[in-house]
Amino acid sequence: MALTLSADARMVRDTAMDFFREKSPVTELRRLRDTNDADGFSRRLWREMAELGWTGFLVPEEHGGSGFGMVGLAQVMEAAGRTLAASPLLGTALIGASALDLAGNAEQKDAHLPGLVAGETVFALALEEGPHHAPHRIATAARQEDGGWVLSGEKRFVLDGHVADVLIVAARTSGAATDRAGVTLFLAPGDAPGVACTRSIMADSRNAARIRFDAVRLGPEAVLGRVDAGADVLEAVLDRARAGLAAEMLGSAEECFERTVQYLKDRRQFGVPIGSFQALKHRAARMFCELETTRSAVLAANAALDARANDAAALVSLAKAKANETLHLVGNEGVQMHGGIGMTDEHEIGFFMKRARVAEATFGTAAFHRDRYAALNGY
Amino acid sequence: MALTLSADARMVRDTAMDFFREKSPVTELRRLRDTNDADGFSRRLWREMAELGWTGFLVPEEHGGSGFGMVGLAQVMEAAGRTLAASPLLGTALIGASALDLAGNAEQKDAHLPGLVAGETVFALALEEGPHHAPHRIATAARQEDGGWVLSGEKRFVLDGHVADVLIVAARTSGAATDRAGVTLFLAPGDAPGVACTRSIMADSRNAARIRFDAVRLGPEAVLGRVDAGADVLEAVLDRARAGLAAEMLGSAEECFERTVQYLKDRRQFGVPIGSFQALKHRAARMFCELETTRSAVLAANAALDARANDAAALVSLAKAKANETLHLVGNEGVQMHGGIGMTDEHEIGFFMKRARVAEATFGTAAFHRDRYAALNGY
Amino acid sequence: MADLDRFRAETRAWLEANCPASMRTPMPDEEIVWGGRKPVFQHPDQKLWLDRMAAKGWTAPTWPARYGGGGLTEPEAAVLEEEMRALGCRPPLRSFGLTMLGPVLLEYGNEEQRQEHLPKIVRGEIRWCQGYSEPGAGSDLAGLQTRAVLQGEHYLVNGHKIWTSYAHYADWIFALVRTDPTVRKHDGISFLLIDMASPGVRARPIRLISGASVFCETFFENVQVPAANLVGEPNKGWTIAKRLLEHERKSIGGIGDRAKPTRTPESVAKELAGEADGRIADPVLRDAVARFNIDNAAFQLTRRRAQEMAEAGEPPGPLSAMFKYYGTELNKRRYELMVGAAGTEGLGWEGEDFDPAALKTTREWLRSKANSIEGGTSEVQLNIIAKRVLGLPD
């Protein structure tokens, strides 16, 4: 498990950095926001990403992907985080591909992976039911009827939910509302009868939907993996999502930090650059340390997932906890150090702070992952 | 409930400040330590303190005290904290006097208060049984026998325990080991048969004893307050002790901070006083804020106790939590800002850091008091 | 004392007789009366109430009656405030003229300026705004570059102000301008009153990260301002500016306690992160909430202590230097806690599924980030404490 990048990963990284800087700078997020874009991302750019092969990084070759793995995809996520690019990368290339790869049967893979790899099918994970990440707290129920399933319940904070062609729904097929056992994953068409979706816009200008399932009928082929054993798959899928999101957050934090350091050099008050003030220097130096340790943690988590290492889950929680804290810190300091101009919507630095909070709340806060890290390490 | 001092309290304060600076500077603590003083405090100075009336501040006039109250005693404690003076003030003038005042019957008061006020009788509270403050976790048992009581168990961290003439022992007379109900307080002679005391010395060079009670026989007159209802008295006594200790800690923190600020002005490196470095300035300014807010909290807690205000308990936890955090911060920063010289035993600044940790652990850490504060405020 | 009692009785009687019932209800932010040339009244009672109070000079109770003020003593003004609070009377008028410019004119203005401006402020006829900061002069306010060149009877003003609250609604602006660029920066600044209707003045609202705001950028392009509009002596404006800033800092420092908040960290935590046995269910979150509330309570006690010291005639001394810093940092913490405890429900921007109160909190959270920047950054406040209070060397 290396903590340095292979030549291939480095190439992906360079390509991705150029791609997002050129085609999807922060102004693109602003445009999507200010034009009330119906999708919340650019389908044209998404297809270009697919052409670059990124949608297939977690898809095996026999299904049209490259199986290049998490470390490679993390480079793309990090580059996307640099420019706060909104795209279906997380929901589709990471979560959708992982779920199908890890639990899909041959028919499901054949049905869905080509469209996924081609950048045509958008996936969304319908998991959360409360305001805090709680992967086993599932009340949405699926009961068997006429050889198929009937799904009822309500999901919140479904990223890309309003544009999803396929919903991956975690539903309870047995057990009590917080049991780990008894959860089953389903693949449901986004436009199935009985699915009612309300789009909402989060503080980071990205999408999340509330989706109500009102006696939605699904065939037996909708079950992804084994009935009642969805929690294991979910955990594995979530760990990939968390590691990828941590990489994205690292990119956002790096960019926010570099912009802030540059501002400290450029902005003059009292006749000198404000970066010459020692108190700001020390705060900047501390952020540098946090960024470097976060980078190591993110690399280690993604490499461990690729290596299917025993401590992968702990490393993922380590990475997400660090990414949460570091982006939180850097986002806040970015605004404070930019002063008044940092408070304006016209300046881009505030976008990083807003993105920070939503990303933190996605798939587990720092406190969630500290608790999980402790549990996985026997305390 | 005033947050400014009365003229009387101010006079006490001035007297106490002079007293400790002149008669018990930090060198006195060093002397007690280096000579392995058998008492761990100066009996001569203790009698002088009694002559100044401090032992009687919590004792009503009819029993030889002045009933001057907590705000007055807090001024003495703060002054003692300034020079890290070791004395029976906490165990005797605060805890002993409070326990007798709040729960003692006429015979007990007559028997003990004159000696207490005169500075002749030393008291100690034998409460803790584990390494963390847990006022209701009491396994030491007292069972009735022949109209009297037989006490068995082991107490730790009994401040002044090895020199105590009278031990105030919290023992279980009914209920399970963590029940609030079922605790009874006893007055036991320090030299009663079956009492075995081991002195130990803490990191702050003060005393604490482990005391074993091996079937210690006490008469029925040993019960302080009502049987099984000791927890209420204990809580009231502890709140006074906590508020007084918080005042002492405030004094230590103020002194440590002032010495550190002075050092920042005096110490030159790179041709300038190190106090001209902005990073140190900002840290010092933050400490100033913490000290001022702590001062307000300590004043409010002691005033509320004197006024028997409804929110007195919450204010006490507020004060102890703040005092813990502030002295912790200031103690650590004191050593760091003094640099190498701060690490030497020869310099006095390290004594403040050592005292900080022991005082923090006494009668509840910051986390303990945050939890209590939350509970008292309904969350 | 008997006089004061009589004053209290009369005041209460007058308020009861003259304050319309609708003006004795809690005032939502949207119903604040700001006055001005084109005043906005949602309700005729607002105008009635303002006119009645202005007629008595009670919009500016302690200002001299010859300038339209109430001419009350401080104790009388305190009684008026108490009685208004007791009856629940709304403040009839809010204005930077009352709180900021008025005191300055009383201290530094000449008789003509007082006669001209104070009565209109009292009656809410002119709405003022403040022109201090510039894009290049934030923490280093004295580095401001807006130029005012005396040409005969007029100053010719050119420059660019920022963070001019409500400039787009204001009739006049009191501004700091550079009248001498050749001397030490603090020595070349003057305090100038400018009619916003003058040709060449343009105000543009600023959108913040929290959304629309009351802040503007204000541009001056060859604006002619009568020389008589200079307050105090030429090039002595910095003294006036500092006096005003002190006042501003005090009002921002109290930002956390303006109104009893309905949503608190503990209420949000219980509601959105879970409650068990009447407590916040998650002990780690509970600890964080208690940590904040303890610091906040200690801070409020410190404000009270300073107040008591002031009342006792003791100099509060160094204490007040910390209020701006500590109060604004606490306010930021409060919102971080609330947003964190609310999880994804606390991060909504638009969408019918979000609780409007939560949406408001999200905006307030973002808005709170400015607290430690506006009115002197936290860094500047810490510098001030280190220098003035602790005496640490430059």
Next chain:
Amino acid sequence: MADLDRFRAETRAWLEANCPASMRTPMPDEEIVWGGRKPVFQHPDQKLWLDRMAAKGWTAPTWPARYGGGGLTEPEAAVLEEEMRALGCRPPLRSFGLTMLGPVLLEYGNEEQRQEHLPKIVRGEIRWCQGYSEPGAGSDLAGLQTRAVLQGEHYLVNGHKIWTSYAHYADWIFALVRTDPTVRKHDGISFLLIDMASPGVRARPIRLISGASVFCETFFENVQVPAANLVGEPNKGWTIAKRLLEHERKSIGGIGDRAKPTRTPESVAKELAGEADGRIADPVLRDAVARFNIDNAAFQLTRRRAQEMAEAGEPPGPLSAMFKYYGTELNKRRYELMVGAAGTEGLGWEGEDFDPAALKTTREWLRSKANSIEGGTSEVQLNIIAKRVLGLPD
């Protein structure tokens, strides 16, 4: 590679034949062999093992054989280390001569100095200490005042060094001295070797807040030092000093991972603050422990990443600048956590009732406070990161 394999086989065979069984056991701190004119051996095997290794030059494996070293290549030295670790062989000698002075003499010393000092270092015959800091020169090391005045064939040395580790046991000291007080402070410093047996040298141990320590104050009073003992050029000692400091910082940065600690925050928390369902019972404490362990793990990963980058020939670049700062701050946090979790049991100083392991932790906690001071304070490290890595202006 075949050569290296052969070397490995030969080395292992030699170690197995020559390393006494008692020298293949874990080494408590008290049994470290430091050498010197009056060496202390608790056991004859210690001397035997040292002599055998010194005879092969393997106490200094990569030093040239002509100075008594092993003359090994870096890969061979790595093999030796691996084989010693595999067999559990103790290091035969620890000394500042080996780790600090030797490399400096090899780079800056003249032939006579190398011939004179290196073989004795290899054989553990002379024990060295370092004379850098002074009471007035800590972070500002270059401000040192110890004077060395050339008088004919000798320097006359007067001054006062502090934090000279083990000076009371050392035979010689390598010291920074001021040889030219008239120039910029960095330009008047020289690197001088001084025999501690010279008249006028006095070392006094320093007691720390954690108790007895290896540190001393060392006084020089009219000490005569042969001019030939100057290393490098006169007044060019700062270059040598910096090279040495780099090395010292690296070794302190790794302070947290020297040995696998037997007491960890989580073990102390479970034992002394309570365990429930196999976990730390108090969720707030558990959160704090996890927070530390996460930061610590991320730091260890960062050290590994830097190592991998170095092995891959990539410049680790700015990364290493943070190790001293972050590593020492983590170590302080580790001890704060352990002491806090242990409650009053973690704050004992003397007394039969305390667990000896807990008493040791208390001392280590206090000792850890020096980590962020010695070898360049945390403040200096942050300055370095800000300047060299982030390029922030002075």
